[in-house]
Amino acid sequence: xxxxxxxxxxxxxxxxxxNISHYESLINEMLVGISKSWxxxxxxxxGSRDExxxxxxxxxLRRPQDYLTAEQVATLMSLTSIHQKAxxxxxxxxxxxxYSLVFIRREKDFWKKHLSQxxxxxxxxxxxxxxxxxxxxxxxxxIGRILFFISEPHEKTLIHYDGAHPESRFNSNTEMIYFRPMxxxxxxxxxxxxxxxxxxxxxxxxxNDLDWHGVDAxxxxxxxxxxxxxxxxxxxxxxxxxxx
Ligand SMILES: [Fe+2]
Numbered sequence: 001x002x003x004x005x006x007x008x009x010x011x012x013x014x015x016x017x018x019n020i021s022h023y024e025s026l027i028n029e030m031l032v033g034i035s036k037s038w039x040x041x042x043x044x045x046x047g048s049r050d051e052x053x054x055x056x057x058x059x060x061l062r063r064p065q066d067y068l069t070a071e072q073v074a075t076l077m078s079l080t081s082i083h084q085k086a087x088x089x090x091x092x093x094x095x096x097x098x099y100s101l102v103f104i105r106r107e108k109d110f111w112k113k114h115l116s117q118x119x120x121x122x123x124x125x126x127x128x129x130x131x132x133x134x135x136x137x138x139x140x141x142x143i144g145r146i147l148f149f150i151s152e153p154h155e156k157t158l159i160h161y162d163g164a165h166p167e168s169r170f171n172s173n174t175e176m177i178y179f180r181p182m183x184x185x186x187x188x189x190x191x192x193x194x195x196x197x198x199x200x201x202x203x204x205x206x207x208n209d210l211d212w213h214g215v216d217a218x219x220x221x222x223x224x225x226x227x228x229x230x231x232x233x234x235x236x237x238x239x240x241x242x243x244x
Pocket of ligand 1: 162209
């Protein structure tokens, strides 16, 4: 499938469109806040591509009977969250799952994560007062899910897209702002047809999360901040003419 992109580009560098000078002073609050927060080992991916030799958690959760004994499958099914399932599976199988999540606002339904009423503030949110004030100044009509992605050092995040099934790639158009408080986080968009990598530029970016994307290994833990929502019409108009 061809790259979907956003406004005919693999990604848009939002730095020229947002006032991010203030945001830079918040990075320490983010790092301290994450250190105080509940860290979730959840998964938000389609699983890995066929040619990938590493096993990804989503593949196991989709077809556990292919990887585990009947008894282990029964145990897995008795666990009540993806967090618990991720821990359990990671002990049983050589799963490549080098990332975790810290939610500030969490969605009730994955496909409605852009809508305010479908997301709730988490207990973590008290650790990010200034960051939340900043987020409220962003050009969103609605703010939905807010979360940090934390990547482990020396490990890549496998190329994936943010939906559980191939069909999901055709029926969603996410609007979100993705910050890289640590530019060591080497996010890229992957064009599967051209076998081409587009390293995402800028501290703030917008890209289509249903395009293949991944993160190259870094020498330390890295973090990114993603805010899902509904853009204002005015901001959408600016994006149409913005060239990266
Ligand atoms: Fe992703």
